[in-house]
Every structure is written in structure tokens, then in C-alpha cells.
Amino acid sequence: MKLSSAVKPISYFKAHASEILRQISGKRETLVITQNGEAKAVVQDIRQYEETQESLALLKILALSSQSMEEGKTRSARESFRAIREQIRKKVPHEIPCSRSQGR
Secondary structure, eight states: OOGGGGEEEHHHHHHTHHHHHHHHHHHTOEEEEEETTEEEEEEEOHHHHHHHHHHHHHHHHHHHHHHHHHTTOOOOHHHHHHHHHHHHHHHSSSOOOOGGGGTO
16 A cells, blocks of 8 residues: 555544544555654554554564574483473473383
8 A cells, every 4th residue: 555645644544533443444454644844653443453563573683683683592302391391390300201201
């Protein structure tokens, strides 16, 4: 969607808020609100907003993972599972069987 076609002044938004909200939620559109000719706010469908937030969170995790790899802060899956089992053993007093002790 082109943002240029979805730019409205705040006066239009005030006069047509209910209609705009119906349109945004029905078509999953985004609307840019201007004040004195300058973009001041964005109005978008809540589902679209949630999807955007989830995408940003995943991108942040990916960036942190890439940074950790570049810094050499990695370990193998075997080491990771061993550390997880150790943490569980510290919290739970009885022994927790692992896949190797089950004959695999």
C-alpha cells in the first residue's frame, strides 16, 4: 500500500474517525495523520500492529543471535542440553533420566 494515498490531515481524522476505523480494520490499511502539513501519527489495524511487533521482536532476536555468533558466544546443542539438564537437576532432587540412559 502506498502511504501517499493514505495521508490525511488531523481535521479529516477528527471529522471521520468512526469511518476511518472501519476502513482500516476491514482492509488492514495504515493511515498517516498530519498536523500543519507534517506527519505526526500512524493509525493502523490492531492485528497488523501486533504482527509488526512480533516481526520486530523476531528481528531483534535474530540480531542478538548474530551478534553472539560474531563474539564467539556459542555452544553446541549437546552442551546446551547438558547445561539445561544440570539446571533441572539442581531444582528437582530426584534423578531425571536422559535419552542416553534409556538405551539410545
